[in-house]
Amino acid sequence: MDSLVATMVEQVRAAVADRTPLRIRGGGSKDFHGLALHGQLLDTRMLRGIVSYAPSELVVTVRAGTPLAELEAALAEQGQCLPFEPPHFARGATDSATVGGMVAAGLSGPARARAGAVRDYLLGVTLLNGRAELLRFGGQVMKNVAGYDVSRLMVGAWGTLGLLTELSLKVLPVAPGEATLRFECSQAEALRKLHAWGGQPLALDASCWLQDDEGQGRLYVRLRGAVAAVEAACKTMGGTRIDNASAAADWAACREQTLPWFSARAAHPEL
Incomplete structure (x- = not known):
């Protein structure tokens, strides 16, 4: 000791x-x-x-x-x-x-x-x-x-x-390949997409759904794994690919719980 x-x-x-x-x-x-x-x-x-x-x-x-x-x-x-x-x-x-x-x-x-x-x-x-x-x-x-x-x-x-x-x-x-895809969709549609992708051999790593002030919902999906697997998943899933450097700050905000969804909650949330 x-x-x-x-x-x-x-x-x-x-x-x-x-x-x-x-x-x-x-x-x-x-x-x-x-x-x-x-x-x-x-x-x-x-x-x-x-x-x-x-x-x-x-x-x-x-x-x-x-x-x-x-x-x-x-x-x-x-x-x-x-x-x-x-x-x-x-x-x-x-x-x-x-x-x-x-x-x-x-x-x-x-x-x-x-x-x-x-x-x-x-x-x-x-x-x-x-x-x-x-x-x-x-x-x-x-x-x-x-x-x-x-x-x-x-x-x-x-x-x-x-x-x-x-x-x-x-x-x-650290995974050699990474990509973030964005999809314009409602929360219900986002859940349907995630359930469907979850049953496929895709390099899914993280997901986040947000809604802007105009009510437009966006689903962000991060892929990580072998480069070939990530590139193949991007082609299969579609959506808009986001630059990794730009997406990194958003995923960090998700990790640190500083996104609007967290900061806009009540002082004494039930969850």
Whole structure:
């Protein structure tokens, strides 16, 4: 156990002894989400850095306080990525999503339907439980069937089941081919199209339907995969092809939930 983890262990022990609640916080990018914030601050950002990365094995082990942008940059240098497109929610000057917060929140982006969610790429975790015990679950391989799958239980738990200190994740190569198609259609027609395409061997990756101020609906579909597969799908599906550079900003807005559909919602939405 290194000194940084030991410091956290002592902080948890002291909180248990004093019966004081702790508020686990990384970069604070998701402070707006969920319940009211209370408790003594336990900052995870001191635990940062990539512990090990084997591009050929598609596995990375990283400390929980590592900025998500830092991990994504390291993966991009090797032509790899987190395929579930986790949102950063960096809406303030000091906000910086962390890898631990990514797992604790369990939120994914536009590619979630095809690529899967955060939990599908979490191989193992090291965590501190409520008794200040340092525990390890899972491993660094996909086919690890020893014991209960506690690692995935941490996804979306918001730190209520333990303080994450280290995580092992599966990563994937960046798709060589990508295209975005636009279709002028109603929401009902968009759903019919998506259902029909879903039953075909197409390189579907993400979809988004929007309606402008005049009531005109537009369906955007992103394709990713082998270049030949993407080009063939474009010919089969039709629509208007959008420049990738222009479409990237829109997909990023979808991932970060800054599209008008999100910002125009009520202050206390039911969903």
